[in-house]
Amino acid sequence: MALINYASREINCKLIYYGPGLGGKTTCLKYIYSKVDSRIRGKLISLATELDRTLFFDFLPVDLGTVRGFKIRFHLYTVPGQIFYNASRRLILKGVDGLLFVADSQIERMDENLESMENLHQNLAVHSLKLAELPLVFQYNKRDLPNIVSVEELEKALNPDSAPYFECVATEGIGIFESLKAVGKKVLRSLH
Amino acid sequence: MIFGSTSIFEEEFWSIHESLGRLIKNANTDTVLLIDKAGQLITSAGNTSNLDLSSFCSLSAADFAATDQLASLIGEREFTTLFHQGEQENIYISLVGERVILAVLFSSRSNLGLVRIRVKQTADELSKIFSRIFMKIEEQSKAPYLDESFTKEAEDELDRLLG
Numbered sequence: 001m002a003l004i005n006y007a008s009r010e011i012n013c014k015l016i017y018y019g020p021g022l023g024g025k026t027t028c029l030k031y032i033y034s035k036v037d038s039r040i041r042g043k044l045i046s047l048a049t050e051l052d053r054t055l056f057f058d059f060l061p062v063d064l065g066t067v068r069g070f071k072i073r074f075h076l077y078t079v080p081g082q083i084f085y086n087a088s089r090r091l092i093l094k095g096v097d098g099l100l101f102v103a104d105s106q107i108e109r110m111d112e113n114l115e116s117m118e119n120l121h122q123n124l125a126v127h128s129l130k131l132a133e134l135p136l137v138f139q140y141n142k143r144d145l146p147n148i149v150s151v152e153e154l155e156k157a158l159n160p161d162s163a164p165y166f167e168c169v170a171t172e173g174i175g176i177f178e179s180l181k182a183v184g185k186k187v188l189r190s191l192h
Numbered sequence: 193m194i195f196g197s198t199s200i201f202e203e204e205f206w207s208i209h210e211s212l213g214r215l216i217k218n219a220n221t222d223t224v225l226l227i228d229k230a231g232q233l234i235t236s237a238g239n240t241s242n243l244d245l246s247s248f249c250s251l252s253a254a255d256f257a258a259t260d261q262l263a264s265l266i267g268e269r270e271f272t273t274l275f276h277q278g279e280q281e282n283i284y285i286s287l288v289g290e291r292v293i294l295a296v297l298f299s300s301r302s303n304l305g306l307v308r309i310r311v312k313q314t315a316d317e318l319s320k321i322f323s324r325i326f327m328k329i330e331e332q333s334k335a336p337y338l339d340e341s342f343t344k345e346a347e348d349e350l351d352r353l354l355g
Contacts, residue, residue, distance in 0.1 A: 002197035003232045004338070004344060007205030011338075012232040042246045047254075059231075061246040064353060067346045068337065075232060075250065091257040095230020097197075151270065177354045184354075188346045191197065192338040 001095040002191055014095050015180075018120050019102035020112035021053070021081030024069060024141040024170035028102065029058045029078055031173045032180065034144050036062060053167040056088045064184075078105045081116065090123045098135035098187040100179055102170070103158055105140050105148040110157070117158055131161075135186030138165035139179045144172070200234060204325050211317045212237035214218050219310035221298040222281075226318070227252055228242070228292055238297075252295050256285055273311075275304065289319035291326075 005011040017025040026046070033044040040063040047056035057077050064072040079089040101115045101120070124131055140154050153165065159165060164182045168175030200208075212224045216238045223238040225245070230251035233245050253338050256274060262269045274285040284296045294315060298305055 001230050003230070003234065004197055004202070004229050005200040005205065005234065006337075007200060007202045008235065013339055014230050014232070023239075043244055045247050045250065046355070056258075057250075059247070059250045061250075064346065065349045067349055068342055070337070070342075072346055072349070073246075074229075075246070087261055088258075091254065091261065094253075094257060095232075096229065181354050182294075184350050186348050188343050188350070192340065192343060 001013070002097050002187070005085065009069050010073065012075060013184075013191075014075045014077065014185060015098045015099040015187065016092060016096050017076070017078040017100045017102055018089075018116065019081060019139075019141075020104055020109060020116040021083070023081055023102045023104040023109070023112075023116075024139075024168070025078040025081060025102045026054055026058050027170040028100075028139070028176050028179075029060050029076055031170060031176050032062070032076065033060055035173065035177075038046065040065070053082065054078055055085065056080065057092050060118075067164055072188075073187050074187075076180075083091050083115070088121070089119070090126055093123050096124075096127075096129070096134065097190070098183045099131070100137055100139055101158070102141050102168075102184075103154060105142045105154065106145055107147050107149055110149055113154075113158060135183055135190055136161075136163040137179050137183045137186070138163060139168040139170075139175060140165060141168045141170050141175075143167045143174075144169045151152070172181045197329075198228060199329055200325060200326070201328060204321050204328075205235065207321050208235055209237060211314055211321070215296070215310055215314040219296065219298065219307045220302040220315075221296050221307060222301075223297040225249065225252070225295040225297075226288075227295060228255055229257070234292060243297075249303070252283075252285055252293060256287065256293050273308075283309070284311060286315060288315045288323050291322050292318070294318065320324065330351055 042061035045059040049055050060076045062074045079092045166175040166179045219344035225236045227249045233249045270290040272287045276283040286294045288294050
């Protein structure tokens with residue numbers, strides 16, 4: 001739910017990285033934090049366990065600059081991927097404007113991808129939202145690993161509505177900014 | 193179309209500001225923040241110079257949302273307030289009209305009882321203002337100013353920033 005403030009001339013949008021545990025969502029946020037000019041991004045907040053697994057969420061605000069007097073800010077969130085943190089995932093989806101689904105390309109992780117997608121549909125329904133109506137892009141992560149599913153198979157299994165997708169190696173930053181730009185543009189278009 | 197967005201218009205914005213200003217004065221508090229349930233700052237009053245506003249708002253909204261779930265786990269419809277007590281500073285968080293979150297930061301110059309009473313008065317005022325805002329949003333089919341060319345400029349800015 002974008003917040004458009006005509007008096008302070010600010011537009012705030014909430015973008016969420018969703019996907020299975022250990023799929024690379026937090027890595028994406030950390031990469032963005034490390035590469036974006038410190039003047040345009042805020043602090044990276046991570047509510048994680050002692051073992052550095054996301055417990056509640058990671059959060060990073062990024063200013064896009066000012067357009068016609070409106071300051072545009074993206075609030076980037078990740079959700080915890082682990083199955084048993086579903087209550088947290090559901091809460092973070094509140095007010096979502098755009099989604100980046102980070103899928104793990106490894107063959108043995110395909111079930112987790114499917115499970116996470118099903119879970120996303122269910123959790124959006126709680127907020128009376130439908131995935132097909134939200135700005136969405138896919139990040140097929142870990143494309144550098146040897147034992148991976150083809151992009152065609154990932155597309156067939158996860159992306160029936162043919163949302164944009166990007167092949168990604170989050171640890172090296174490959175595909176991260178392209179994905180963010182793509183979903184960002186979709187979110188901006190959804191404002192009018 | 194405005195995809196489920198919340199728009200805050202000039203007139204209501206200044207009404208909100210006046211209301212928050214009164215709260216600061218009457219409750220003897222330091223800082224007041226009004227936050228939407230998605231964790232985005234609507235506006236603030238008082239001293240925010242030493243506060244990371246974005247972080248504070250996202251954490252407050254998450255805190256409130258988590259507490260709301262705890263309420264439902266024990267069969268309560270909702271917990272409408274949250275209080276965090278520190279050695280120097282305290283935070284009182286309250287739901288306004290089931291739509292937005294009011295966070296009040298106060299020190300020992302004030303006290304919980306006073307804050308609680310004044311927040312209730314402010315919440316009533318804000319509820320009325322937000323009813324007006326949501327009526328206006330329903331009447332609008334388009335967000336003013338945010339036309340095709342605005343979107344194009346914003347997209348160019350995104351390209352410039354993210355390479």
